[in-house]
Amino acid sequence: MELPEPPYYAVIFTSRRTDGDRGYAERAAHMSELAAEQPGYLAQNSVRDESGLGITVSYWKDEDSIAAWRTHLEHTETRRRGRAEWYTEFDVHVTRVERAYRFERP
Amino acid sequence: MELPEPPYYAVIFTSRRTDGDRGYAERAAHMSELAAEQPGYLAQNSVRDESGLGITVSYWKDEDSIAAWRTHLEHTETRRRGRAEWYTEFDVHVTRVERAYRFERP
Numbered sequence: 001m002e003l004p005e006p007p008y009y010a011v012i013f014t015s016r017r018t019d020g021d022r023g024y025a026e027r028a029a030h031m032s033e034l035a036a037e038q039p040g041y042l043a044q045n046s047v048r049d050e051s052g053l054g055i056t057v058s059y060w061k062d063e064d065s066i067a068a069w070r071t072h073l074e075h076t077e078t079r080r081r082g083r084a085e086w087y088t089e090f091d092v093h094v095t096r097v098e099r100a101y102r103f104e105r106p
Numbered sequence: 107m108e109l110p111e112p113p114y115y116a117v118i119f120t121s122r123r124t125d126g127d128r129g130y131a132e133r134a135a136h137m138s139e140l141a142a143e144q145p146g147y148l149a150q151n152s153v154r155d156e157s158g159l160g161i162t163v164s165y166w167k168d169e170d171s172i173a174a175w176r177t178h179l180e181h182t183e184t185r186r187r188g189r190a191e192w193y194t195e196f197d198v199h200v201t202r203v204e205r206a207y208r209f210e211r212p
Contacts, residue, residue, distance in 0.1 A: 055153045087211070098169075
């Protein structure tokens with residue numbers, strides 16, 4: 001994951017899924033694509049294990065980019081469905097990246 | 107996950123595993139326990155999927171707590187083994203939590 005020099009921003013979304021798909025997988029993939037098209041988007045990583053616990057981290061240029069994506073109509077509707085259908089619980093942390101480093105096996 | 111009012115700090119560790127266990131699972135569980143005993147530790151979440159991609163986020167009171175854990179002897183030795191044996195690549199992001207919110211199904 002190639003990212004610019006800090007500071008930039010990371011949004012950490014930690015969630016636990018309800019049982020059953022209920023249209024979740026398709027919508028999640030679409031949201032991931034849509035996020036990547038937004039101004040200020042840098043990168044994202046998403047992992048969910050068999051227990052239903054998931055962490056998605058998206059990286060953004062600045063807080064304005066995060067705020068704009070948060071008010072995107074389709075994203076807002078998707079968050080509503082998330083609370084109603086897809087998640088039993090979640091945490092969102094909006095964070096400022098102070099420093100970062102990377103290891104790649106030679 | 108009950109956390110204090112921001113600001114506090116989050117360390118995002120995104121990694122891809124090598125093949126085979128090589129003592130990884132046991133050491134990872136021990137590191138998780140040891141981290142939780144450190145001054146300034148708040149919480150952690152860790153997820154790895156079947157593809158070998160993992161995200162661990164640990165939350166800390168302040169940057170001094172993160173620096174102290176980073177220099178802990180056993181943790182330093184474990185990071186050395188991580189680079190030598192357990193990971194093909196990883197990113198570390200040290201971030202300051204600006205705001206956080208939580209949803210729990212009623």
